[in-house]
Amino acid sequence: MLLLLDNGSRRPAATRNLRRLAHHLSEQLGTEVQPVSALHASRIPPEELDGMPAQTLEPFLRAQVAAGEDSFGIVPLFFGPSRAISAFVPEVAGRVAAEVGPLEVRVADALCPLPAGEPLLVEILADQVRRVLPAHGSPAVDVLLVDHGSPLPAVTAVRHWLAEGLAAALADTPDTKIEVGEAVMERREGAEYAFNGRLLAEALAELGAAASGEQPRQVVLAMEFISPGRHAGPGGDIADIVAEAEAAHPGLQVRISELIGEHPRFVDLLAARAAGLEERGPIELPQG
Template identity: 45%
Template sequence: MRRILLVDNGSKRAESTLNLRRIAALLSERTGEPVQPVSLLHSDQIAPERLDGQPTETFRQALEQLLAADQRDLVLLPLFFGPTRALSRFIPESVAEVERRFGPCRLRIAPELCPLPEGEPRLVDILLDNLDQAAQEAGIERTSIVLVDHGSPTPEVNQVRRWLGARLAERLGPDVQLQEAVMERRPGAAYDFNGPLLEAVLDRIARENRGPILLSMLFLGPGRHAGPGGDIRDICDAIQGRHPGLQLHIAPLVGTHPGLIDILLSRFSEAENRPPIRPSAD
């Protein structure tokens, strides 16, 4: 029996796991097959009572249980925008370790959400919809926008934000100023490809122009940075404290948009035509 795993990076925040489970349930309805939500790391540290009494398991724990039960035909749907090291290193290394103890499996990994060079125009649609929603709720025009993501030490992952930012700017038109920022980046010139940190970008825009600023959120779920209680909200509050009267509005997350399910279904279809990450020993 084939098993479908929806995999994200993981978070210590319960809201992140609950959102992953919600997406998995919607995918299960559309595919007609069970979709198992698992995180690579961190989520097993969340107390079950914060997750409706249902404890979590990490990818490695889930894989061990599946292979122990002789369920070896697996499809992995990555909830990642780009080709992170989680996909190129962590997952294959974890699979190899588990296989040494439980025997081989047949694991096909679907493409990430925005595989380059083709990209994914539907993600641009989602970003636009979320910006429209935030602008309408705030009663403002889209004039100054900052596209923000987590940041990455991998240039190929950063190129996904660049690709989306370029297409988003085209769709917004010349009258809208679009800038990009990250929440995290390693120090040193070698990581300048990430661009500036969000707080520096917002502070500069606020000094130059007191008009409203919209944050376009290239995040899939709530966690340490995005969502209620995240760093981004704290940064916005600090900027508004330094610049009284500044309007700063945060758009919804990509992971809350219904269009994400259609993209994941497309990636699932593509996975069925992919070879396993490593030929099965049997």
């Protein structure tokens, strides 16, 4: 049984997007793909999801194992080696195996496994940025690649890799000088998390301070997010951060790219990860 796994959100739009991606992946692979969240989504009232409750990993596995299913392949919607992949999935599967019955779980590569990376993600990001560049051109545009933020340096390293690729992909933009930087939507406090880099609010404040009425500062946010939810998409935290920055700096003009999961080629990447499951062995489940 094949699962498409995201982190989960309490926003219905995130589950709707997960279901949309699973549907298109099912069509491309010719086999059913189950949309499942690690956590959170089960709190969404079913009436906000067309009467279909969201599925979360542990109860989903319990029900399937109880019904006789014992082999699962997981395509994770995570850019890097998140603890959801390395710790949460094995812990949940281990509990289910101990309490319900034996099972075998294979987990595909993250979306951008380092050091090889994923060139298709760079192409998608560059395409999304080009779609929102100023319509009449601009001599200079600042592009900020924005992710959620992670306590793991290995996950932040993915953003660095993608930013380097994005800078190269946008270097030949006609008549416009593009500077690619990075920002994080939020991060934990403390010097030990400084590797995350600048907060988005800080980065926009710096760019806004350099703007002038005669020459607005054009900024595009390249969104390293898959689905709309509490942070990305309409009414999310990032939209609020942008609105506050533009209000504080009238010369600042910010455009926000579409999300990676909204690009039509993203399903091609998911299909490639699903195909790679055949070469991967089952994950080790904790004992006891």
